[in-house]
Amino acid sequence: xxGLEPVVNALPGEPVPYYLASGEGLRYECDGQLWTVIARxxxxxxxxxxxxxxxxxxxxxxxxxxxxxxxxxxxVEGSAQFWLSGQSRILVxxxxxxxxxxxxxxxxxxxxxxxxxFYSAPSGALDALTESRRTVDRHVYSxxxxxxxxxxxxxxxxxLPRVTAEDTWDDTLPAANQGYFLRSRxxxxxxxxxxxxxYAARGRTTGGRYFAVNTLAAPQPYxxxxxxxxxxxxxxxxxxxxxLWVNGKELLLTAGDFLHAPAGTxxxxxxxxxxxxxxxxxxxDVFEPFFDVTGVPTDQFVHTEGLIDPSVxxxxxxxxxxxxxxxxxxxxxxxxxxxx
Numbered sequence: 129x130x131g132l133e134p135v136v137n138a139l140p141g142e143p144v145p146y147y148l149a150s151g152e153g154l155r156y157e158c159d160g161q162l163w164t165v166i167a168r169x170x171x172x173x174x175x176x177x178x179x180x181x182x183x184x185x186x187x188x189x190x191x192x193x194x195x196x197x198x199x200x201x202x203x204v205e206g207s208a209q210f211w212l213s214g215q216s217r218i219l220v221x222x223x224x225x226x227x228x229x230x231x232x233x234x235x236x237x238x239x240x241x242x243x244x245x246f247y248s249a250p251s252g253a254l255d256a257l258t259e260s261r262r263t264v265d266r267h268v269y270s271x272x273x274x275x276x277x278x279x280x281x282x283x284x285x286x287x288l289p290r291v292t293a294e295d296t297w298d299d300t301l302p303a304a305n306q307g308y309f310l311r312s313r314x315x316x317x318x319x320x321x322x323x324x325x326x327y328a329a330r331g332r333t334t335g336g337r338y339f340a341v342n343t344l345a346a347p348q349p350y351x352x353x354x355x356x357x358x359x360x361x362x363x364x365x366x367x368x369x370x371x372l373w374v375n376g377k378e379l380l381l382t383a384g385d386f387l388h389a390p391a392g393t394x395x396x397x398x399x400x401x402x403x404x405x406x407x408x409x410x411x412x413d414v415f416e417p418f419f420d421v422t423g424v425p426t427d428q429f430v431h432t433e434g435l436i437d438p439s440v441x442x443x444x445x446x447x448x449x450x451x452x453x454x455x456x457x458x459x460x461x462x463x464x465x466x467x468x
Contacts, residue, residue: 129355130392133377138458139165139335142174143360143390145374150384151267153179156257160234160273161187162266166386167362169251173390175360176338177254180204180384181244182269187273188236191286192279199227199248199304201235202407204366204384209293210235213307222312222339222342222366222405223298224328228335231307232286239357243269243349245360249337249411253280259428265315270329300397301327311340312440318423319437322346324431325423331413338411341367341419345406346433350398350459353444358452359414363387363397368404380465381406396460400468414452 137152140252154165161183170176192212200226201210210219210233211223211397218238219225227233235244248254257278299314316327323345330339350373361374365381372379372387373396380400381387389395399406410416422444424436445453 129394129454131375131394134374134379134387139168139171141170143171143255145390146171146388147374147379147394148386150382151442154258155264155267156261156278157264157269157275157276158261159187160184160269160446161204161266162269163257163278165254166260166304167388168254169207170445171388171414172251172360172411174251174418176247176249177251177410178248178362179246179254181221181246183237183242184240184269185237187242189234189279191234191288192283193230193232193234193286194248194253194280194283195230195427196282196308197248197250197253198337199233199246199253200329200340201225201227202247204243204245205238206237208237208242208244208429211288211290212309212310215309216289216291217296217298218293219309219311225309226329226333228305228307228311230338232288233307234288234290243351247338247409248280249334251283252344256281277379299331301333303332305333308333312460313344317426317428318419319426319428319431319436320350320423320441321340321436322431322433324426324428325419328407331416334413336413338409339416341410343406343408344431345399345404346402346431350396350462352455353394353396353457353460354453355453356415357454360411361389361415362397362409363389364407364409366405366407368399368401370397370404370406371400371462378462380463389453397463417449418453421445421451
């Protein structure tokens with residue numbers, strides 16, 4: 129456990145807590161697309177890289193593969209067509225695609241201001257970008273489409289056909305580590321009190337490197353203060369408002385804001401708006417059983433307000449001692465903007 133306050137609106141260059149407001153990070157323009165790097169190996173202890181890719185209609189990436197990186201792409205805004213494993217889908221906000229080592233992937237943006245979250249483990253996929261290119265000051269891509277094409281480091285190009293997109297439901301996770309598409313709110317779903325957690329990726333689908341949970345929730349107070357000894361937790365607000373308490377400092381996350389909490393960071397969160405959506409990215413997958421033992425399996429795609437007894441969560445925690453969860457106290461008290 130440590131007491132470091134989060135670094136605000138800057139990449140720290142070491143694995144400590146940090147917060148980035150939407151649009152902040154290291155920005156590079158590549159072939160008309162703006163890459164905003166929000167995590168590097170230096171910031172995550174080598175666990176992962178992450179960046180937002182913002183581009184206009186027609187911006188694209190050719191087929192390429194990485195030999196030693198597991199990747200996920202989450203569409204945050206706009207729409208894009210992706211190709212993977214001889215298949216293609218048109219993805220909209222909330223949809224995602226998950227790419228194993230060595231699998232060729234390509235994309236083409238279909239609307240202006242399309243925004244995609246790129247997540248890759250282990251780190252290193254963005255080194256060629258951050259070490260050899262100059263940053264830009266702007267927070268939107270240039271209308272002139274400046275910069276050369278960027279492909280993640282050690283990428284191999286492939287000459288593959290771009291097949292027609294299929295309109296397929298894609299709401300289940302594969303049984304093993306393979307490429308797959310997933311529609312918004314698909315995946316394994318578990319109910320919490322006034323909220324629902326949907327796995328977008330599990331350890332079995334990422335080679336144990338990370339898992340991803342999309343939480344849809346109603347307003348609710350802070351949870352217990354706790355920290356993790358073995359894994360890193362990342363919070364991305366997709367919609368709504370999330371209060372985060374991080375080593376004694378309160379931060380408000382709205383759409384596009386990101387917080388990195390490495391192992392040892394004492395934290396808690398509260399939901400502050402109806403139908404808030406939060407994407408949790410956790411590396412490695414050691415904490416995955418927490419959501420299974422504290423939730424109730426459901427086939428629904430949204431939560432039912434007031435349906436699940438909050439004691440379900442506590443019973444799951446108390447009955448499962450090996451969750452990499454160290455409780456240090458009750459919920460913190462809201463001290464900022466208490467009237468909102």
